[in-house]
Structures are given as C-alpha cells and as structure tokens.
Amino acid sequence: MKKQPSFPWWYPRKVQYYETDKMSIVHHSNYVRWLEEARLEYSALHGVSYERMEAEGIMMPVLEVRCRYRAPMRFGQTAQVYTRLAAFNGVRVKYEYEIHCLETGELVLQGYSCHCFVDADSRRPLNLKTRHPEFYQLTAQLLELEVGMEKEHNE
Amino acid sequence: MKKQPSFPWWYPRKVQYYETDKMSIVHHSNYVRWLEEARLEYSALHGVSYERMEAEGIMMPVLEVRCRYRAPMRFGQTAQVYTRLAAFNGVRVKYEYEIHCLETGELVLQGYSCHCFVDADSRRPLNLKTRHPEFYQLTAQLLELEVGMEKEHNE
C-alpha cells in the first residue's frame, strides 16, 4: 500500500478548500489540473519550460488523459504528484503519474497523459527534432535518464 | 424575503456538482463565473455578443467585482441570475446582479461588476463611441431601457 513509485521526482501540492466537493473529497476533475502543474514543473526543471516553448511558437495540446482513482484526498492533506517522461519521439510525448498522499502514504491516483507539438500560429503538428533541436535533445536525454532509472529500480 | 428584483431578465443556471465544496454549498468563487455567463448572455440578447466584440478586436477586462452573499445554494437547485446594465459612458460599463434560488425564492447574492474596453492588440483603453458606434448605440439604448424600467418599477 505504501510502496513508492519507481520514479523519484514529485511535485508537492496542497489540497485547496475550493477543490473539495460535497463528498468532502477532492473533486476528480481537479487531479487533471494537478498533473498539468506537475508536468510543467518537471519539464522546466529539465530545461524545457513551457514559457520558453511558447516563446518559440510551440504549443503542446493534450491528446489523451487517463486517471485511475485509488483513494480520495481531503482538505488539509498534501499530494505528492510523481511525474516522469515515459515516451518521446519528437512528434509525441507521454508522461506517467502517480499521486500519493503525503500524510497517509496511500496511492491516490495512477495516470498518464499524451501530447503532441503544434505550431502556435498554424496549429499544425510539428517535429521537435527539426523545429527545435535543443528542446529535442534535452527531452531525448531526459527519456534516457528515466528509462535508465526504471531499469535500475527493477533490477 | 421572496421579493423579486426590479430588473426582469434572468439567466437560469443549474448548480453543478463540481461547484459544491465540503460545506455542501456552492463555493463562493463560482458565483463570479455565473455572473460572467449571465452578462455575456444578456449582452448577446441585446445585440452585442462578446464573440462579435472580439472579432472586432475589442476586449472587456474586469475592473471590479463585488459580491454580497445572502444565502447558500446547493446541488439540485437552479439559480436565477438577474442581470442588467447599470451604467455606461463608452469608456466604462457597470452591470448589476441579483441571484435568487428558483426553488426557494431566496435572495442568494447581490453584486455588480465594472469593465472597460481595450484594444485586443495594444491592450490600451478605448472609447466605444469612436471605435465602434454600432455597439455604442446598442449599449446606450439598452441603458435607457433599463433606467426607464427601473423608474416605472419604483413609481
């Protein structure tokens, strides 16, 4: 139950009062927003901030989100939003998430999100490898790192 | 308690589950969003849709919002968001609101919002009278109408 995920980085996120619903738990739609917060923080830490991306005319619309809710969270608790890059080929990118409750250690959510890259003006898909080699390199290296860590963790 | 406001038009708005909080009532921040919904619907009905405004390169940022909360609302209830234009001079505009609960007739909220007009590109203030005479006329006429109705109501 209190097993930690294989990926080490997490984003701390306090439950806000306005995120609870009349069941007295966090409304399930809010976790999708936390995943975005964590994803953007994680990317910025690895050199690819979304502000810089947008400044370069690149946007990353969401293609898919899946959340499996394992336990509820309540006001007063803090989430650990574990986040890692799980796949990337220059055209698409996938992030995986696990949310744990800092206070109880419980697994709260498992999920992933998939994104593509588009030109801010035309909104047409683009390949990061040709459009922005620096971001491509940073992301590819990050993927290698994450894959390596997972292998180690599984050995 | 069940007195209706002096202005006749209202926008119906069902309470959504995700708008409740752990007090089992609508979180106070959501009413600010309902006021916007009602304001945009009201404006569109009177010939000045926000889509058209934006298409003309005009935006209406919010300068002020004030809400006095009189009674809570709950999931399963429907709000009557009474809305009217209260002041307008081409540069600034003020809307007044009252929210009543359709089921109980209770007064839920009294409030107002103030806005100005800005150019979408420069974000600088503009005068609707010179920038868009048609919108100016429509809004000025609407104000006359509302003022007239209020006088009648008070007589």
Add this chain to the structure above:
Amino acid sequence: MKKQPSFPWWYPRKVQYYETDKMSIVHHSNYVRWLEEARLEYSALHGVSYERMEAEGIMMPVLEVRCRYRAPMRFGQTAQVYTRLAAFNGVRVKYEYEIHCLETGELVLQGYSCHCFVDADSRRPLNLKTRHPEFYQLTAQLLELEVGMEKEHNE
C-alpha cells in the same frame, strides 16, 4: 468526420469564457466536468437522479476517467455531450461519451468513466441490487435499452 455516435442522447453545453485557456481553446480539464454534467442529467432523465441517490445515502465515486481529445473547442461554440450507460452489474457502472461540436460537426472527444457505489456514511462499497432494488432495476433496464439500440445501430 461528421459521423454521429451510435447512441442518440446528448447534453447541450455551451463553452464558457472562463473555460478557455491562453491557447484560446477549452482547457482539457473542463471536459471532465462536462462529462459529469451530462452523466447526471442522463441518469436523472432515466429515473435515477443523483439527488435522490444521495438522499438515500448512496454516493458514486469515480474510479476511472479516460479522455481522448480529437479536436479543440472554442468560445462561442456548443458541445453535444453524447452519453450512454455502457456496463452495470450492481457494484460498478461504466458510462461512455462522445463530444461533438454542434457548429462544425467535428468529433471533439471520446471517453468513458467508471464508478462504484458506496455508503455515504461508511464510504464502503455496496451492491445496488440489495441496497436499493428500485435504482438497480432502473439502471439494469437502461443498460438493456442501450445495448439493444447499439445492436440495431450496428445491423
């Protein structure tokens, strides 16, 4: 592209200004809320309103949500949130959704959500068949109806 889903019922939902983000499209987290709105409306129409459920001490937490985003929506557009019951066994229930844009006919989103039933006080899972035979019957009949319609549609 403009193919309608096999299930006929849809919930109309206007895009609200506050649901757009700086990409000028509806933020992906909001669709999860629309699915809830549609699901609750759909259930109420078929005799199982969530208000009545809660009055009987039954809650339906979300176990899983999956959304595949096919096209963006913009302010000024209206969503058709197609919704149907897809599976039900008294313990768990699954709903399927498709969102189409009323103005363009485009497919916007495909998704599903899974839920269980819990006692409002103990928050422990329950079987609707024993806890509330009436809701069980109504839901089981609805499933039959939806399955029948799908068969017809596929023939």
Add this chain to the structure above:
Amino acid sequence: MKKQPSFPWWYPRKVQYYETDKMSIVHHSNYVRWLEEARLEYSALHGVSYERMEAEGIMMPVLEVRCRYRAPMRFGQTAQVYTRLAAFNGVRVKYEYEIHCLETGELVLQGYSCHCFVDADSRRPLNLKTRHPEFYQLTAQLLELEVGMEKEHNE
C-alpha cells in the same frame, strides 16, 4: 507603482496554465480562490487553522468579497498575495488583500473579504468568544498586532 502594502505577510502563488483565459491573462474569478488560499495559510500560521476550526464544528462562510483589478497577470508569473486581518469582533471577521506581481512589482488587485462563524450542524451564526475562547483570543491578539503594525507604518 511599486509601492509595497503596509502589511508585511504574503503568500506566494504561481499562475497556473489552466487559470489563464483566451485573453492570455488570469481569469478574474481565480483571484477569489487565491485570496482563500492566502487567508487559510495566514490563519494557520497564526494558530487558527481551518482544519482545526472544522474539527471543532465551526465553519466560516463568506459574506462578501470585493476585488478591484489593477493589472493583469500572466502564465509564468508569481503573485504575492498580501493578506491581513482587518477587523474582528467574535461574530464577524474581515480580511484585506493586495496582490502584487513578483516579477514586475505591479499592483494587481486590491480587495477584502468578510466572513461570519456558524455551527457546522445547525449552520446558525455563533460568537467565537463564547464558543471557542482560544480561537477568539488568538484572533483578537492578531488583530492588535496588525493594527499596531499599520500605525507604525503610517507614522
């Protein structure tokens, strides 16, 4: 323009992507939520956490909120949500706020919120002085402190 408010404590709050709207600025309704975040943090720091209040069966519904919007904020910026207790008599309480942009120093918002205390079960107003002398004392002392600081600041 870059004058700091007379009250020293502030709550840091990063702008989230999902809080922006198609004007590319933070939607005005979100600031109301930030005020709540700041208020709860501020109260907790001074010994009156809302979790403890609720554990004692006391709730603090919002009676009024007023926000004057002075400048917009954008994704990538961080707000300084200056917060202080401004009035308190055991029955009602008022907080004042100023939001400044950390990056630009600009004044973003000035506002206040008023609250009362109610019993969580009956939802009837209560006087903190009789219902919970400890919370009353802590809040009364905090008010003295804030009033004192303001005097000093104005001298």
